[in-house]
Amino acid sequence: MPISKELLSSFKITKNNEIIIDQKITxxxxxxxxxxxxxxxxxxVGELAYHIAISNHLDEPFLYFLAGLFHDLAKGLDKNQLIEYMENYYKEYIGLPLFSYHQFVGAKLTQEIFNIEDENILDAIMFHCTGKAKMSSMGQIIYAADKIDPLRGYDSSKMIEAMMxxxxxxxxxxxxxxxxFLIGKSGNDNSIENRLSKACFDYYLE
Ligand SMILES: [Fe+2]
Ligand SMILES: [Fe+2]
Structure with missing residues (x-):
């Protein structure tokens, strides 16, 4: 399903591929x-995903921007609100670590608030934190752009270059x-022992 005209009218793209976002969206x-x-x-993350898509000659790079822009929509919800959404819409993922709930709920909020029905965008948001096996190009780019966002404050320039x-x-x-990083943080690989991340690492790295 296409992105609504109303939403599209909130963005302008300059000749240098900069995206100007309407104040009402921010x-x-x-x-x-x-x-x-x-x-x-x-x-x-939206801008980075957009430029990675362009640099890799992928179709519809603007959709990558939208997926990045909306990927963390559920970060403003508290634990109880997240759990309520999970129980209503994502029962099969209850039991995964709490930090991952915002990825599923974020997809739902993107649909509810911005009327986005594009499956590719919703799927990329839905697994941006844990990853999974067999990710789409958008899924891979949003996952990576989130981790290597220059605003995170560590030197991710080599990874950005590799993605470009x-x-x-x-x-x-x-x-x-x-x-x-995850293994180093926890001293063991428990933190990747959720079924989605494990499937992702096994699929892409083994
Ligand atoms: Fe996130
Ligand atoms: Fe994020």
Whole structure:
């Protein structure tokens, strides 16, 4: 299903492929996400995903921007609200770590608030945090762009460059760095022992 005209009219793309976002969208994002830093992160992930898509000659790069822009919509919800959404719409994913709930609920909010029905966008948002086996190009790019967003404050320039040159290899690079990070953080591989992340690492890295 196409993106509504009303939503499209909220963005302008300049000759240099910069996206200008209407103030009413950024206001809306702040109202939902409730935190300026997270809104800045969302915009940054959208822009990065957009430029990675262009640089890899993928079709409809603007859709990558939208997926990035909306990927963390559910970050403004509290635990009880997240659980309520999970019980209503995503029963099969209850039991995964709590940090992952916002990816599913984020897809639902993107649908509810911005009337986006594009399956590719919704799916990319739905697994941006855990990953999964057999991800679409958009799924891989949103997952990576989220992890290597320059606003995260560590030097991700090599990974960004890898994604720009060839997202298929770049994604595996980001994934292996992320796996090493997760194992390092916890001292064991418990933190990747949720079935989605495990399936993702097994599928792309083994
Ligand atoms: Fe997220
Ligand atoms: Fe994020």
């Amino acid at each position: 206001d809306k994002l702040l109202e939902i996400i409730k935190n300026k830093k997270r809104v800045a992160h969302s915009i940054s 040159n060839d997202y298929i290899n770049g994604f595996k690079y980001v994934l292996s760095e992320n796996r090493a």
